[in-house]
Amino acid sequence: MDCYSFDKVISDYIESNLSAKQKQEANEHLAQCPACSEKLADMSQLLGALRTLPRPVTRPDFESRLMARIERQKQQKESPFIHVFHEYSRVISVAAAVLLFVATSLFVYTSVVLPGSPASVPSASIRSVEPAAALPAAAAGVRPEQAGGVAEKTLPDTNRVQNPDYNSRIMMVNE
Amino acid sequence: MMDKEKIKFTDEELVARFQQGDERAYIELVKRYKDRLLNFVYRYLNSFEQSEDVVQDTLMKLYTSAHMYREIAKFSTWIFTIAANLAKSELRRLKRRRVVSIHTMGYDDSEYEIPSEDFDPEKETTSNYGEKQIQEAIDTLPDQFKTVIILREVQQLSYEEISQILGISIGTVKSRINRGRLRLQKLLKDLKVR
Numbered sequence A: 001m002d003c004y005s006f007d008k009v010i011s012d013y014i015e016s017n018l019s020a021k022q023k024q025e026a027n028e029h030l031a032q033c034p035a036c037s038e039k040l041a042d043m044s045q046l047l048g049a050l051r052t053l054p055r056p057v058t059r060p061d062f063e064s065r066l067m068a069r070i071e072r073q074k075q076q077k078e079s080p081f082i083h084v085f086h087e088y089s090r091v092i093s094v095a096a097a098v099l100l101f102v103a104t105s106l107f108v109y110t111s112v113v114l115p116g117s118p119a120s121v122p123s124a125s126i127r128s129v130e131p132a133a134a135l136p137a138a139a140a141g142v143r144p145e146q147a148g149g150v151a152e153k154t155l156p157d158t159n160r161v162q163n164p165d166y167n168s169r170i171m172m173v174n175e
Numbered sequence B: 001m002m003d004k005e006k007i008k009f010t011d012e013e014l015v016a017r018f019q020q021g022d023e024r025a026y027i028e029l030v031k032r033y034k035d036r037l038l039n040f041v042y043r044y045l046n047s048f049e050q051s052e053d054v055v056q057d058t059l060m061k062l063y064t065s066a067h068m069y070r071e072i073a074k075f076s077t078w079i080f081t082i083a084a085n086l087a088k089s090e091l092r093r094l095k096r097r098r099v100v101s102i103h104t105m106g107y108d109d110s111e112y113e114i115p116s117e118d119f120d121p122e123k124e125t126t127s128n129y130g131e132k133q134i135q136e137a138i139d140t141l142p143d144q145f146k147t148v149i150i151l152r153e154v155q156q157l158s159y160e161e162i163s164q165i166l167g168i169s170i171g172t173v174k175s176r177i178n179r180g181r182l183r184l185q186k187l188l189k190d191l192k193v194r
């Protein structure tokens, strides 16, 4: 047996897993090879050190933390909607804010800007006809003022009235 | 009542009970395995905090996937397989992060380790080999040797158990253990010289 072959069987030698013949060959090699003898002694010491390494233990609250995690997961499984809502609450609130912003802008735009704008006659005519039919009282109070040539003068005023309401809605969303 | 009974229960009987809905059986398995698993994962990751997290994840998985266990395998090898897989992906994640943190901030997360009371990683073992050097050498072993060495030398599992945990033949386990031991010995020698 040479040094290379001894390396191959060093574990089996330590664990007494060699056949009688192999063991004898290994012993013969060890008797005339100080390097392998030293390696063997050193290896036994290393394995002993590995076996006796300090063993870490989990912290005392390990089990309570684990059980709390399990409880949390159970609750999430029981109410998937709430779970989804929690996960996406930011997205949902942003989407709601955007939707409200668009809806409010559209409302302000169609009710204030469009009636006075000369370029958008079709919308303006719908606005002035339909509400008048559906809500005669409101139409009688507001629409006649905005109609025709007076519109350009009344527009800034209406904007000022409309804007505070619009701003406070946006603030409420942000809060 | 349960306290006297549970001494008799094997791991496999406990899983069977848990599969039938007995949560006390689960808690008993947690008690039996939490420190054994930690010992293995800690030597593998060399970070107490992260190792405890991996053991928690392993036992969470036991809770949610106990129905997947079949009695063809020993429970211990089944749970160690889960822990070994989770530890492996955690190590990959840690290595990536350590590289990033060394490059960007210049610190290593070993600073955040909180060892438990009875456990002192600085404490030297009785032989020529100090724990710190041994751990350093284990850390530098290639993964295929590292896992078998820890399961065999630290955890004292049999060749057959290791073969089942890693899904490799007993012959491969034996040769990896032998080569792993020689590599570890060489690494420690080099560390001493340095």
Ligand SMILES: [Zn+2]
Residues within 6 Å of the ligand: A002, A003, A004, A006, A029, A033, A035, A036, A037
């Ligand atoms: Zn030799």
